[in-house]
Amino acid sequence: MSNRRVRVRFAPSPTGPLHIGGVRTALYNYLFARQHGGDFIVRIEDTDSQRFVPGAEQYIFEALKWCGINANEGVEQGGPHAPYRQSERRDIYLRYALQLVENGNAYYAFDSAQTLDTLRREAEANGSAFAYNYQVRNKLETSLRLSADEVQQRIKRGDNWVIRFKMPENEDVEMDDLIRGHITTNTASLDDKVLYKSADSLPTYHLANIVDDHLMEISHVIRGEEWLPSLPLHYLLYRAFGWTNTQPQFAHLPLLLKPQGQGKLSKRDGDKMGFPVFPLHWKSPEGEEARGYREDGYLPEAFINMLALLGWNPGTEQELFSMDQLIAAFTLDRVGKSGARFNPDKARWFNAQYLHRCTNEQLAPELMAMLASIGVSTTPDRAAKAIGLIKERATLLPDLLPLTERLFVAPSAYDQKSTDKFWKADNVRLLNELKAKFDAETQLIAANIEPKIHEWVKGNQLPMGQIMNTLRLAIIGVSQGPSILDICEFIGKAETLKRIEAALATLGEGRTA
């Protein structure tokens, strides 16, 4: 068992978009598989016909692709265990469910939804919770109580039935988890879970999961902590099938908690938190929309890096990891045990780190597209130059546009605060002197003109800050951004002079303050 080939799976249910907790689970599975030279399988668990959401499956594939989490077996890429969509494997499951009925580990139950509902309500009224277990299964309409003939008759005449697991009455189940260590649970507190339902001829998660993991030769099950309570059931199912010797090892990941408030992160949180909980923008069939990290301008590498460190750490002080570095460094034993609430500021910080490391040329097409959206066209070369000026000021991709817009389009208005502060008679007079200096240059080169300005300022004891900010105001209309001389060089001499004149014309000679 220990030298079995590593095969892991990510098995989402297409009931909506994948949220970042799901992405992290996929990521950890992927990292684990890659590190061990094993296989990463994507299986779609669409056994809940009621909650199926059109488009969700496609969203999941696209999200994984964006993240760079690529499967080598699965719905899209096929493989030796196809099909990988459980709804296409339906005929497999009944056989296995029946096998358990035959060997005495499961039984038919004919209870109606209403019966169960009233039972639950009664229990609730008594201040307890209803459990479908050994104490009640012989009193209800099950094949344990009914005669074999009657069971067959009911099935034949089309009564709805389910197959339930016959949980042992009082047995300690000893389990091992790669992250949590040894866990013991007594079966007395467990109930008889439904494994298969005739209503839609589909298994429930528990059955489908065990059968498929077995058939697909899964070696390690890495999933969220919400599955920990069903681990004893799953152990018992492997035993009931006689598959204990090839049973996968389990690792239950700590949950991702809501950024604010209480509880685990859920799909319903949408982007109410002020930042996305989904990798990609999502629009439900009903028209509900939610933001995505991609559309908010995160780089997938940054997003993945941030997610990887939420619940796992390398044990060193390194924080920036490429996917390959993650594959090399990841180990299950350095995954934490407690739930993690994630920090949107940290996510932004990660993105800034990655953005600053991008080359100007890499970012140029992004900027060109954004400029095009406001009707500005430019060359890749100009775009790259502009990015060079503002890159370190950007955190997210969309920051590129407001940061560079004034490099391509002259200001149509001047920031009021800056105007009040700098547009004064004295400054305007100095600005005119500065303009003359620019005019004297054949070409505006920041490196050339800067020493001349410094000399002039120093020699005449002029207020450098006042002059430069007045110039800045005239050129880009606000008092922020990169070095103003670099901006002048970028827009060129003619445009610089034009903008100064425009500012002079619009703002006048300035007040004497």
Place this chain on the structure above:
RNA sequence: GGCCGAUUCGUCUAACGGUUAGGACGACAGAUUCUCAAUCUGUAAAUAGGAGUUCGAUUCUCCUAUCGGCUGCCA
């Protein structure tokens, strides 16, 4: 309610039973600068509480508290 799990700065986290309990984000302060950022330096900030075990406990055990998960013919 029952069962299971978890608990270190505000957040993510590190620390063979022996450290001034470390790092990062954020906050604050300073440096730099023509502005805003970025960058650099620094400051504040934590072992949930109580019993044990031990020469010594963040680390092991128990209790309590709190948080979380599960308790569906959902996954």
